[in-house]
Amino acid sequence: MALTNRSKQVTVRELTWSERLYLPAIFKGMMITLSHIFKRTPTVKYPDQIREMAPVYRGQHVLKRDEAGAERCTACGLCAVACPAEAITMESAERKKGEESLYREEKYARIYEINMLRCIFCGLCEEACPKEAIFLTDRIVPSSFTRGEEVFGKDKLVEPNDARVDVSKRQRKEVLEFKKDKKHLHNLTYQDARPKVTAHH
Amino acid sequence: MDSMLIYKALLTVGVFAVSLGIAAYLTWGERKLAAILQDRVGPDRAGPFGLLQPLADGVKMLMKEEMIPSKANKWLFIFGPSFFMLTACMTGAVIPWGSGITVDGVVYPLQVTDINIGLLYLLGVVSIGVYGIMIGGWSSNNKYSLLGALRASSQMISYEVAMGMALIALTMITGTLSLGEISRQQDAGLANVVYQPLGFLIFIICAFAETNRAPFDLPESESELVGGYHTEYSSMKLGFFLFAEYINMFISSAVMATLYFGGYNFPFQHELGLEGNTLAILQTAALFIKIAIFIFVFMWVRWTLPRFRYDQLMNLGWKVLLPLSIANIFITGIVMWALGKLN
Numbered sequence: 272m273a274l275t276n277r278s279k280q281v282t283v284r285e286l287t288w289s290e291r292l293y294l295p296a297i298f299k300g301m302m303i304t305l306s307h308i309f310k311r312t313p314t315v316k317y318p319d320q321i322r323e324m325a326p327v328y329r330g331q332h333v334l335k336r337d338e339a340g341a342e343r344c345t346a347c348g349l350c351a352v353a354c355p356a357e358a359i360t361m362e363s364a365e366r367k368k369g370e371e372s373l374y375r376e377e378k379y380a381r382i383y384e385i386n387m388l389r390c391i392f393c394g395l396c397e398e399a400c401p402k403e404a405i406f407l408t409d410r411i412v413p414s415s416f417t418r419g420e421e422v423f424g425k426d427k428l429v430e431p432n433d434a435r436v437d438v439s440k441r442q443r444k445e446v447l448e449f450k451k452d453k454k455h456l457h458n459l460t461y462q463d464a465r466p467k468v469t470a471h472h
Numbered sequence: 473m474d475s476m477l478i479y480k481a482l483l484t485v486g487v488f489a490v491s492l493g494i495a496a497y498l499t500w501g502e503r504k505l506a507a508i509l510q511d512r513v514g515p516d517r518a519g520p521f522g523l524l525q526p527l528a529d530g531v532k533m534l535m536k537e538e539m540i541p542s543k544a545n546k547w548l549f550i551f552g553p554s555f556f557m558l559t560a561c562m563t564g565a566v567i568p569w570g571s572g573i574t575v576d577g578v579v580y581p582l583q584v585t586d587i588n589i590g591l592l593y594l595l596g597v598v599s600i601g602v603y604g605i606m607i608g609g610w611s612s613n614n615k616y617s618l619l620g621a622l623r624a625s626s627q628m629i630s631y632e633v634a635m636g637m638a639l640i641a642l643t644m645i646t647g648t649l650s651l652g653e654i655s656r657q658q659d660a661g662l663a664n665v666v667y668q669p670l671g672f673l674i675f676i677i678c679a680f681a682e683t684n685r686a687p688f689d690l691p692e693s694e695s696e697l698v699g700g701y702h703t704e705y706s707s708m709k710l711g712f713f714l715f716a717e718y719i720n721m722f723i724s725s726a727v728m729a730t731l732y733f734g735g736y737n738f739p740f741q742h743e744l745g746l747e748g749n750t751l752a753i754l755q756t757a758a759l760f761i762k763i764a765i766f767i768f769v770f771m772w773v774r775w776t777l778p779r780f781r782y783d784q785l786m787n788l789g790w791k792v793l794l795p796l797s798i799a800n801i802f803i804t805g806i807v808m809w810a811l812g813k814l815n
Contacts, residue, residue, distance in 0.1 A: 281647070293788070297773075297776075297777060300776045300777060301773065301776045304509045304772065304775060304776040305509075305772070307508070307509050307510065307511055308508055310511050311511075312508075312511055312513055314512060314513045316516075349706070362784065392554060397631065449535060
């Protein structure tokens with residue numbers, strides 16, 4: 272049964288003399304290539320041009336800071352547990368006195384590494400995070416010459432204070448709805464949460 | 473005639489330089505056109521539209537490590553590409569690039585030399601061109617190179633027969649072998665392609681085969697013979713082989729324009745009211761436009777057609793083109809006899 276209407280019955284036979292001249296077939300082929308002169312080039316000249324990403328695109332990760340600029344990550348390790356590719360490793364440390372403006376919680380990630388060669392960009396880390404700390408963004412992970420360079424540490428993952436990364440695309444209504452049972456006290460913003468946290472002590 | 477001698481020397485250098493410059497930009501044009509035909513962008517990094525790409529390629533070729541296989545015949549190995557390049561450049565000497573520039577009553581012809589056996593010279597130089605490929609491929613001491621060289625020589629010999637036969641029919645009409653004279657005849661009458669359409673068709677097919685261009689690029693056939701005759705070549709010696717192919721393409725386009733499409737003449741050139749040097753410059757421009765169209769066809773065919781199988785190539789040469797060209801000679805003779813043009 273024919274799957275398309277373009278299938279053609281072919282036979283093995285000697286070419287006729289006029290076919291052995293090849294000229295009609297050549298002319299037909301040349302007209303096809305000629306028509307391609309007038310066709311649009313689909314090339315996107317990356318990195319000069321960057322193709323528009325789909326709204327759900329999952330690219331390079333970012334470790335968010337809160338509004339006051341303190342790192343949100345508390346090194347709970349849920350992202351590392353959720354990661355199917357086992358790409359995330361971390362080491363926690365205790366916050367010292369005077370570091371309150373640097374880290375939001377008493378515990379923070381001293382080392383936080385994502386191996387970009389292992390990562391499959393599934394977004395499960397983002398889903399698992401109770402602190403709204405890790406997000407996948409629409410940035411493309413840059414290429415490198417060595418494997419070592421592809422293990423991104425905090426220097427590449429934590430967003431700089433003066434160049435915040437917009438993750439509002441990842442916080443769509445459906446996502447927030449999905450995460451609403453994780454809306455705990457410590458998940459509120461820095462200013463909201465701080466007085467209440469101190470009140471507990 | 474001292475000034476004429478100096479002028480001829482300058483013209484020789486000029487033709488040489490123009491051939492080389494055009495060949496350099498043909499490498500760029502080929503890649504750009506290939507890209508356009510395949511819906512790609514092509515070279516666009518070096519300079520605007522990638523126009524400095526030939527320069528970058530040239531520097532790359534010169535800077536690459538030069539390798540000569542230890543079992544190769546060193547002198548012949550070097551001689552091969554040099555000879556191929558030399559013969560490619562030699563053919564430009566007999567082509568009339570224009571009618572002639574008049575300065576102080578002296579006519580300076582835009583043709584290095586208008587020998588009365590110009591056509592024969594052209595065929596001769598083109599045929600010895602295959603020695604460059606053959607010597608290069610043979611001296612490499614590599615089976616792929618040898619196979620490529622064998623293919624090149626047998627292909628060239630096969631297609632030269634049909635090419636020569638096509639030209640015999642042409643010379644029956646023109647009555648001369650001088651390319652300058654053939655150009656002037658086409659100024660007075662119609663372009664030769666009107667009288668020799670079949671001859672032109674045979675000639676252009678043979679020209680593809682002679683320049684080793686697709687679909688007749690069996691000597692190179694990178695997919696089966698690695699690189700054919702230039703498998704062992706590197707650096708600028710490889711560059712010479714590749715570069716000479718583009719010079720050959722340029723020259724054969726010029727030959728086709730001269731022999732069959734009126735040379736430097738263009739339609740209604742005497743009705744424009746122009747004369748002297750202005751007309752001569754326009755004529756040269758017209759010739760180069762014709763050449764550009766032929767080169768476009770060369771490239772267009774290359775990026776359309778797959779390579780012939782070897783038996784198909786030989787069948788086409790000996791069983792189709794040769795009988796056709798002989799028939800063409802007979803038809804030309806009969807028509808000339810019927811019109812009473814035989815003397």
